[in-house]
Amino acid sequence: MSGHAPLEQTVTSSIAAISAEPHDYPFDPATLALVIIDMQRDFIEPGGFGAALGNDVSRLEPAVQPIARLLAAFREAGLTIVHTKECHRPDLEDCHPSKRTRAPGVQLRIGDHGPMGRILVHGEPGSDFIEPLQPRDGEIVITKPGKGAFYATKLQQKLSDRGITHLLLTGVTTEVCVQTTMREANDRGYECLLVEDATESYFPEFKAATLAMVRAQGAIVGWTANSSQVLAGLTAALSDRPTIRG
Ligand code: TIU
Numbered sequence: 001m002s003g004h005a006p007l008e009q010t011v012t013s014s015i016a017a018i019s020a021e022p023h024d025y026p027f028d029p030a031t032l033a034l035v036i037i038d039m040q041r042d043f044i045e046p047g048g049f050g051a052a053l054g055n056d057v058s059r060l061e062p063a064v065q066p067i068a069r070l071l072a073a074f075r076e077a078g079l080t081i082v083h084t085k086e087c088h089r090p091d092l093e094d095c096h097p098s099k100r101t102r103a104p105g106v107q108l109r110i111g112d113h114g115p116m117g118r119i120l121v122h123g124e125p126g127s128d129f130i131e132p133l134q135p136r137d138g139e140i141v142i143t144k145p146g147k148g149a150f151y152a153t154k155l156q157q158k159l160s161d162r163g164i165t166h167l168l169l170t171g172v173t174t175e176v177c178v179q180t181t182m183r184e185a186n187d188r189g190y191e192c193l194l195v196e197d198a199t200e201s202y203f204p205e206f207k208a209a210t211l212a213m214v215r216a217q218g219a220i221v222g223w224t225a226n227s228s229q230v231l232a233g234l235t236a237a238l239s240d241r242p243t244i245r246g
Helices: 005-012 055-075 097-101 154-163 172-189 204-219 227-236
Strands: 017-018 023-029 032-037 082-086 140-144 165-171 191-200 223-225
Touching: 005 154, 005 165, 017 154, 017 191, 017 227, 023 227, 032 172, 055 082, 055 191, 055 227, 082 154, 082 172, 140 154, 172 191, 172 204, 191 204, 204 223, 204 227, 223 227
Parallel strands: 032 082, 032 165, 082 140, 165 191, 191 223
Antiparallel strands: 017 023
16 A cells, blocks of 8 residues: 555654563663652652551662662653652542551551651652652653553653653562553553662562463563663663663
């Protein structure tokens, strides 16, 4: 049929690739966003929501430095950055009763008063981002009541406004909010890569299973790569700019 461009010319204008599993991840920095999921005190520090559920919160710490390096690189290159935070209105109108009451025997429920203020409530100290990963002006901040970052938020509109088609997923926890967001994004047509060392879980086996399942079947949900591979791909794509240190 004349007049139609070949499909590959219409779906991507990628100029570089990240070495990834199960195969290289092609991307254009102009349409790429770094998405940092829920790096909040309530999940990462003692006394918050994660600890109240009985988890060893120290297990999430290894993701902080890889995320910080990616964040610095995206800032240096002037690329799109998204920070999400899971939290609720003080009146809990946006918290389904099922979410608040499901786990019996937890020490503190959503909305209860804990050492970092009310658990997972917007504006409380525990709901804030950890100090090394605080957003800066101009970066997208999404407050979300669910596990997925697209549910009941303006994330898709904000990405669309900026022409973003490709997402690098990082943050916590791998199999809960990160995987839910990645699946939501995949179903919306985004090309997603989960950064292996920039995400953590309270359960190492759940992290490993998530990485394996998203990239299985020819990247059925998306790609995985470590942060060094991402930074190498980004440096190559921005080769006319200063080198990004990983
Ligand atoms: N409990 C758990 O693993 N995670 C969450 O409740 N929220 C996020 O993953 N952010």
